[in-house]
Amino acid sequence: MLGYLIRRILAAIPVMGVVALFVFLLLRLTPGDPAAILAGDNATPEQLDRIRTSLGLNEPLYTQFFTWIGKLLHGDFGVSLISNVPVITMIGNRIEPTVAIALSTIILTVIVAVPLGVVAAWKHGTWIDRFVMALSVIGFSVPVFVIGYVLIQVFAIDLRWLPVQGYRSFARGFGPFFERIALPTLTLSFIYIALIARMTRAAMLDVLDEDYIRTARAKGIAEHGVLLRHALRNAAVPVITVIGTGFALLISGVVVTETVFNLPGIGRLTVDAVLARDYPVIQAMILLTSGIYVGVNLLIDLSYTLLDPRIRY
Amino acid sequence: MAVDALPDPSLRITPRRLGRNLLRSNPIIAIAAICLAVIVLMAIFAPLISPHDPQLLAPAQRLKPASAEYPLGTDAYGRDVLSRIFYGGRVSLLIGLGSAVFSVVIGLVIGLVSGFFKWVDAIMMRIMDGLMAIPAILLAIAVVSLSGASLMTVLVAITIPEVPRVARLVRSVVLTAREEPYVEAAISVGTSLPKIMWRHLMPNTVAPLIVQGTYVCASAILVEAILSFLGAGISPEIPTWGNIMAEGRAFFQIKPSLIFWPGLMLSIAILSVNLIGDAARDALDPRMKQREARP
Numbered sequence: 312m313l314g315y316l317i318r319r320i321l322a323a324i325p326v327m328g329v330v331a332l333f334v335f336l337l338l339r340l341t342p343g344d345p346a347a348i349l350a351g352d353n354a355t356p357e358q359l360d361r362i363r364t365s366l367g368l369n370e371p372l373y374t375q376f377f378t379w380i381g382k383l384l385h386g387d388f389g390v391s392l393i394s395n396v397p398v399i400t401m402i403g404n405r406i407e408p409t410v411a412i413a414l415s416t417i418i419l420t421v422i423v424a425v426p427l428g429v430v431a432a433w434k435h436g437t438w439i440d441r442f443v444m445a446l447s448v449i450g451f452s453v454p455v456f457v458i459g460y461v462l463i464q465v466f467a468i469d470l471r472w473l474p475v476q477g478y479r480s481f482a483r484g485f486g487p488f489f490e491r492i493a494l495p496t497l498t499l500s501f502i503y504i505a506l507i508a509r510m511t512r513a514a515m516l517d518v519l520d521e522d523y524i525r526t527a528r529a530k531g532i533a534e535h536g537v538l539l540r541h542a543l544r545n546a547a548v549p550v551i552t553v554i555g556t557g558f559a560l561l562i563s564g565v566v567v568t569e570t571v572f573n574l575p576g577i578g579r580l581t582v583d584a585v586l587a588r589d590y591p592v593i594q595a596m597i598l599l600t601s602g603i604y605v606g607v608n609l610l611i612d613l614s615y616t617l618l619d620p621r622i623r624y
Numbered sequence: 625m626a627v628d629a630l631p632d633p634s635l636r637i638t639p640r641r642l643g644r645n646l647l648r649s650n651p652i653i654a655i656a657a658i659c660l661a662v663i664v665l666m667a668i669f670a671p672l673i674s675p676h677d678p679q680l681l682a683p684a685q686r687l688k689p690a691s692a693e694y695p696l697g698t699d700a701y702g703r704d705v706l707s708r709i710f711y712g713g714r715v716s717l718l719i720g721l722g723s724a725v726f727s728v729v730i731g732l733v734i735g736l737v738s739g740f741f742k743w744v745d746a747i748m749m750r751i752m753d754g755l756m757a758i759p760a761i762l763l764a765i766a767v768v769s770l771s772g773a774s775l776m777t778v779l780v781a782i783t784i785p786e787v788p789r790v791a792r793l794v795r796s797v798v799l800t801a802r803e804e805p806y807v808e809a810a811i812s813v814g815t816s817l818p819k820i821m822w823r824h825l826m827p828n829t830v831a832p833l834i835v836q837g838t839y840v841c842a843s844a845i846l847v848e849a850i851l852s853f854l855g856a857g858i859s860p861e862i863p864t865w866g867n868i869m870a871e872g873r874a875f876f877q878i879k880p881s882l883i884f885w886p887g888l889m890l891s892i893a894i895l896s897v898n899l900i901g902d903a904a905r906d907a908l909d910p911r912m913k914q915r916e917a918r919p
Contacts, residue, residue, distance in 0.1 A: 329754020334766075341770045348770055448902070452895035454846055456853055456869065457887035464880055475877070563761035567850055581762065582854050585769040593766050601757040 312616070319612060323605050330601045331383070334594050335376055338366075349392060349588045362392060366590070383598070389591035391584075398595045402577055408478045409565055409576035411488070415496040416503060416561065417554070424504040425543075425550065428511025432519060433538060443508055450505025455564050459498040459571035466494060476573035495572045499564045503557060510553040514546035521545070547618045555611035562600045656899040663893050667713035674707035678863045687879055696885055699868070700875055708863035709886055715775070715864040716845045716893060722779050723844035724837040727786035732829065734787070735794020736821050739802065745795070752788035760785035764847055765856040773859050782847045786840045793836055794829050801828045831908040838901030842894045849890050865890045 338345050346362040347354065362368070366389075367375050382389070388398040431443035467475040473494055479487040518524065519542055527541045528534075566578035573579075577596065584592035666673065675695070682702030690697045696705040734752075738745040755763075760782075767781035801807060802825065810820050851857035852866025853873075860867050865886040872882025 325750045326753045326757055329751050330757055333754060333758070337766060338770060448898060449895065452842070452898050453891040454849055454853075454887065454894070456850070457883070457891060460876065460880070460883045460887065463876070468877065468880075559756075559759045562759040563850075566761055567854070570854060582765070582856070585765045585854075585856050588769055590770075593762075593769065597758055597762050597766060600759050600762060601754075604757050604759070 316613065319609055323609060326605055327598075327602060330598060331380060332376075334597050335379060338590055338594075339372060339375075349590050351588065365390065365392065388595040388598075391589050391592055393587050393589045398591050401580060401592065402595065402599065405575055405577045405580045407480060407576075408492075408569070408574045409578060411481065412492050412495045412499060412568065412574070412576070413561060413565060415492055416499045416564075419496055419500045420503045420507055421554075423500070424507035425511050427504070427508040428550075429515055429538060429543060431508065431512040432515030435516065435519075440512075443512065447505040447509040450501050453501070455498060455502060455567045456571050458501050459494070459568060462494050462498055463571075478572075478574045478576075491572075491574075495568045495574060498571070499561070499568045502564060503561060506557050506560065507550065507553060511546065511550050514549040515542055518542045518546045544618070548615055551611055551614060551618065555608045558604050558607050562604070650903060653899055653903040656896040656903075659892050660896040660900065663713055663889070663896070664717060666710050667717050670707075670710040670714060674704070674710050676704035676707045678703060678707040678711040679861060680704075687875060689879075690881075697879070697881060699871060699882055705868065705882065705885060708868050709865070709889055711863040712865040712868055712886060713889065713893070715858060715862065716848060716890070718775070719779055719782060719848040720841040720845040720893075720897065723783045723786060724841040726779070726783045727790050727840050728833050728837045730783075731787050731790025732794050732826075732833065734791040735829070736798055736825060738791070739795040739798025739825070740817070740821065748791070749795070752791055755785065756788045758785065760843075760847060761850060764851055765854065768851060768856050773857060775858060778848060778851060778858055781851070782844045786843065790833070790836055790840070793832055797829045797832060798825050801825050835901055835905040835908065838897055838904060842897040842901065845890070845894055845897070 338348075341348060344359075345366070346359045346368055349362050350358050367378055370378070386399065388402075390397055391401060394401070427443050427446075431440040434440055463475055467473050473490050477491055479491050481488045524537060524541055527537045532541070565576065566581060568574070569576045569578035570582060577599075581593065581596045583589075584596070670678075675693070680703060682698070685694070685698050685702035686700055688694055688698040688702070694704050694706070696709070699705055699708070734748055738748040763785050764778075764781040767784065768777055771777045771780075807820065807824050810824055815823075848857060848864065849866035849869070852864050853870045855870055857866055858864055860871065868886040869883045872879065872886075876883060
């Protein structure tokens with residue numbers, strides 16, 4: 312197990328290396344002077360100079376790369392070109408809303424999607440199954456922001472149950488906090504529920520055909536016992552895997568959802584950085600989200616041994 | 625004996641028979657195909673059917689409700705929303721199709737080569753893993769923000785994150801196919817490598833690539849709209865469904881239809897392409913169909 316863990320962590324290094332190289336080269340290989348690209352059309356020579364020094368653009372390419380990597384490894388993600396604040400501080404200030412809606416989305420998704428998938432597989436071919444499948448295709452196809460605006464229109468403008476936009480920190484009371492993350496969570500969950508419900512259904516269908524399910528039923532075990540203890544436990548591995556790979560979807564969804572609901576999270580921070588060409592922030596966000604993605608998938612790989620005792624590393 | 629082994633001609637899949645069976649067995653697919661056809665025709669004939677110039681500014685007519693002259697009303701600059709939606713379909717479809725074609729072609733080449741040469745495989749798959757770890761939207765907005773928002777940049781930005789998915793798919797098909805006796809036979813009689821790839825390996829990838837291509841198309845249309853919506857897409861004067869929505873964002877509480885109409889078109893387009901992809905998968909891969917629709 313320890314050996315496997317070490318091997319997996321070592322395997323994650325080249326992946327993150329490629330991400331870092333990509334992020335690094337993206338700016339340098341874009342045609343034109345990187346400093347001019349970042350500074351925009353009306354930049355003064357002093358501004359250009361400041362950007363060049365700040366990003367080390369006057370050094371040879373390989374020196375730039377290794378200096379940059381060295382700083383990254385020490386937790387130094389650079390300084391914003393716009394506000395001169397360290398990027399890591401900016402991210403720290405904006406992370407709460409993002410973590411809040413990401414976590415609540417995952418929780419809501421698991422609570423809703425897994426039972427939906429189980430029931431769809433159990434009642435295979437019935438209207439329930441068709442309903443779940445239809446829901447999942449629609450969930451894949453309707454863009455996140457369209458769902459967001461429909462929810463705002465219905466729940467915030469027509470019914471006036473919830474505030475339209477904005478965020479209130481958890482520290483200032485659960486009520487206002489909950490009111491403001493409810494709609495973003497619903498919005499973001501839609502596509503994730505579609506994905507996980509579909510995968511749960513497929514995994515359950517595979518498992519329900521197995522001999523041990525027939526045996527369990529023949530033994531006279533109650534149907535819910537068969538479904539939960541015998542089928543779902545065995546279907547868990549592919550479902551958990553998709554929760555991990557779907558994480559990329561979640562990150563992309565967060566960026567859009569925060570824009571729709573005006574949440575001051577890191578998704579919005581990224582979009583603002585892109586519009587202002589604040590490259591150190593863009594760079595840090597790509598590295599951070601990719602790192603989280605790789606980390607989550609590593610944890611999920613390790614969780615297989617807990618879910619399925621047959622898997623040994 | 626050899627004659628007996630030939631497949632019954634009535635069972636052979638011809639494109640026409642495939643199409644007919646699809647429509648008969650699944651009316652939803654028929655509806656999806658019709659919807660998509662309507663959207664494509666709307667985009668192609670946009671100059672003929674648009675009641676107004678989609679870029680004509682008319683400040684006196686701003687945010688007008690639906691009327692006989694402006695069937696869907698006007699936007700904040702007095703431009704006709706219906707005409708903009710017709711024209712907006714052009715960008716979405718172009719990006720969808722372009723991204724599908726480019727990612728399939730590039731992914732096919734990378735997949736074929738890495739499936740065949742172990743040393744290329746080791747390097748290529750690490751690169752693909754790295755690219756797949758970057759969330760597609762972030763990668764796309766980063767590329768667009770640096771290179772400027774032309775149609776070509778947006779297309780490239782959307783295609784890059786799709787390539788690894790296609791390459792991995794092709795590679796997995798090639799890894800299985802290259803163990804087949806007919807490939808070994810071809811190698812042993814000294815068939816040239818390009819010919820083996822083209823004649824013996826490539827045909828195996830066609831069916832999965834058609835399916836994957838439709839999914840890439842749907843996802844590219846979605847990502848383009850998201851980029852425009854975030855303000856990191858094609859420049860705002862050019863009507864795209866995402867741009868119409870991005871501009872409607874500020875007036876959402878006064879005129880929600882600025883977001884809903886393009887949102888509806890976008891959803892119908894993506895839904896149709898996804899459904900057609902599902903149908904193609906069921907038709908081309910009977911095993912999947914069995915699994916999805918088991919009695």
